[in-house]
Amino acid sequence: MNLSILSKQKIQSKIKVRKYVVHNYLLYYLFRFAAALGQEVFYITFLPFTLWNIDSYIARRLIIVWCIVMYVGQASKDLLKWPRPSSPPVVKLETRVEAEYGMPSTHAIAATAISFTFLLAAMERYQFPFVLGFVAALCLSTLVSLSRLYTGMHTVLDVICGALIALLFIALTFPLWDAVDHLILTNPIFPVLVVVAGFLLSYNYPKLDHYSTTRADTTVILGVGAGTCVGVWIINLIGLTYMPSGVLPLPLPPLSYPLLFKQLLRFILGVTLLVLTRYIAKTLSLKALGSWYKVSTQDVLVRQRLEIEVPYKFVTYTSIGLVATSVVPWIYYLVKL
Structure with missing residues (x-):
């Protein structure tokens, strides 16, 4: 009898209990979609699309600003160690990042940084x-920020601080964007320094008291930034940097x-090459490690483990950044696309 009761309890514990009821599906899907705008699926589509189909000048600024502010935000979480909102009273609609700390909201940082960097x-x-561009940037960043409250992942203070970090960084660095861009394109030492600095920052990320995805995500971001710096230097060296006439x-x-x-053909071809690059780089780096x-x-x-996670993710996403900014544009040039 006791064994029967225990088995029933185990079965019941494995059944997924629905902890909330959706009353307004419009708001539910709107904010779930907005939350996705601060995740990897958005970065690996929007940033390459901007690079390949809009303007590499804009894309370079987007990627560099995004990398720096996201590192600041991610590292701040593991230094401050402020918990996410307790549940209850909130209902958390995401599980992947639940183990991360809350302050500041990196969704708010990313959305604000990308929106206003693109505008400027x-x-x-x-x-x-x-005015139209400003309203669009404000609406996008606000929507993503509000989604973090709706999904129960952040407090109002987390979101406000995240947006302020991004705006402050943009305000302080905007006068330097052209000078930094010139260094990346023309100085052969600068991209190498970025790769070394990116790896060291990833490897010496603030020590975690429990495992969360912050170190891995930060390594991914810094890897993309490092690969981008190397890639745009190579593409400029061979004379394929886009320069508008007029x-x-x-x-x-x-x-x-x-x-x-x-543009659709370019995007499909480019993303296909990035998927292949990710598979090859990840497989080879894991086997080597x-x-x-x-x-x-x-x-x-x-x-x-630190000695495995950081090298394989950094190598994988540095390769992706490099291929996206140099190999893919070069192939477009060869096939006249």
């Missing part, structure tokens, strides 16, 4: 109503079906 960089290149700012080009079809440390990298716990 595009303002120098293209003619468009600034007096800046330029009028926006008219949209047409042939142009949209061409497994052989070096004589461990099985098939084990999830082994891949979470």
Whole structure:
């Protein structure tokens, strides 16, 4: 009888209990979609699309600003160690990042940084109503920030501090963007320094008192930034950096079906190459690390160890950044796409 009761209790404990009821599906899907705008799936689509189909000038600024402010935000979480909102009273709709600390909100940081960096960089290149662009940037960053409250992952203070960090960084560094961009494109030492600094910052990330995804995510971000710096230097060296003709700012080009079809082809080809790069770089780096440390990298716990996780993620995403900014544009040039 006791064994029967215990088995029933085990079965009941394994049944997933629904902890909330959705009354307004419009708000639910709106904020779940907005929350996705601060996740990897958005970065690996929007940033490459900007690079390949809009303007590499804007994309370079987006990636560099995004990398720096995200490192500041991620490291701040593990230094401050402020917990996320307790549940109850809130209901947490995400589980992947639940083990991370809360202050500041890196979703708010990323959304604010990307929105307003895009606005300021595009303002120098293209003619468009600034007020309209400002409203769009404000709406996007606000929507993503509010989604963190709706999903129960952050407090109002977390979100406000995240947005302020991004805005303060943009305000302080905006006068230096052109000078830094020139260094990245023309100085052969600068990209090397970025790669070394990115790896050291990842490896010496603030010590975790329990495992969370912050160190891995930070390594991914710094790897993309390092690969981007190397890639844009290479593409500039071979003379394929996009330079618009005419007096800046330029009028926006008219949209047409042939142009949209061409952009779609470029995007599909580019993303396919990035997926292949990720698979090859990840597989080879894990095999090399497994052989070096004589461990099985098939084990999830082994891949979470510092000496395994940081090198394989940094190598993988540095390769992705490098391919996205140099190999893919070079292939577009060869196939006249």
